[in-house]
Amino acid sequence: MLYVYGIVRGHALETMRDLVGIGTPPTVVKAIRANEYDVIVSEFAHLNTLSADDAITHSNVLGDLFEKTTVIPVKFGTIVSGADDLVAMIDAGRGQLEDEFRRLKGRLEVGIKIYWEQKALQDQVLKRIDLDQAKKDSANTAEGLYSLEIQVGQIAEQIISLWRDTFSQAVADLLEPLADDMVIGKLISIYMLYNVSFLISRNRQEDFQKQVYKLEENFGTNFRIHYVDNLPPFNFVNIKLRSPADGKHAP
Numbered sequence: 001m002l003y004v005y006g007i008v009r010g011h012a013l014e015t016m017r018d019l020v021g022i023g024t025p026p027t028v029v030k031a032i033r034a035n036e037y038d039v040i041v042s043e044f045a046h047l048n049t050l051s052a053d054d055a056i057t058h059s060n061v062l063g064d065l066f067e068k069t070t071v072i073p074v075k076f077g078t079i080v081s082g083a084d085d086l087v088a089m090i091d092a093g094r095g096q097l098e099d100e101f102r103r104l105k106g107r108l109e110v111g112i113k114i115y116w117e118q119k120a121l122q123d124q125v126l127k128r129i130d131l132d133q134a135k136k137d138s139a140n141t142a143e144g145l146y147s148l149e150i151q152v153g154q155i156a157e158q159i160i161s162l163w164r165d166t167f168s169q170a171v172a173d174l175l176e177p178l179a180d181d182m183v184i185g186k187l188i189s190i191y192m193l194y195n196v197s198f199l200i201s202r203n204r205q206e207d208f209q210k211q212v213y214k215l216e217e218n219f220g221t222n223f224r225i226h227y228v229d230n231l232p233p234f235n236f237v238n239i240k241l242r243s244p245a246d247g248k249h250a251p
Helices: 052-066 083-092 094-104 118-128 131-137 142-174 202-219
Strands: 002-009 029-034 037-043 071-073 107-116 181-184 192-201 223-231
Touching: 002 052, 002 083, 029 083, 037 083, 052 071, 052 223, 071 094, 083 094, 107 118, 107 142, 107 202, 118 142, 131 142, 142 192, 142 202, 192 202, 202 223
Parallel strands: none
Antiparallel strands: 002 037, 002 071, 029 037, 107 192, 107 223, 181 192
């Protein structure tokens, strides 16, 4: 069985130097030739299970490849039965692959996550409600304090919703004009206000970064902006390759 990392156009022997694959001990990364493509793989034992460390290794392999050439990432956990099946899969999706390589050439993914600081939310809540007076009005009863807790929670939700709208507009104004495509991600934390990935041209990387700095300047220290650039286009690969033999899909 083969574990699949990604697809490059042309021979990948030089770009694969020093790559370390998944598993303990690490597997040897190699290329399977499929017409004009090299599919980057390593051997996978069917009794193995994938771990969080393997997910990191998967990303590292793609990142190392991406530093040297255009790479189409394959979804983490993609396993095929063998080289013949893999070659058939690539051949069946040849037209889609060519379209993707043209679309992604010279482009990279950047990710932005925006978080609110706890003190910032507390300050905003206190501007909208006098907690000391509200506690007195509740008569410090269990029912009254529960009602107050609900009220404070609703105020906090309103503030966070307003912040999300504000950042959505700011990102649209400052960053979207420089991007070729964007994907809105899930909010994976109660502290997260915004999660977005952009596909940008390499020659716009510096201009894009300057706009991110401007975003940070505009919103001060009440928020944290986590910016990661020069990523393989994980979120922007649209191909689905079907194996004629058994109907398996990848990426």
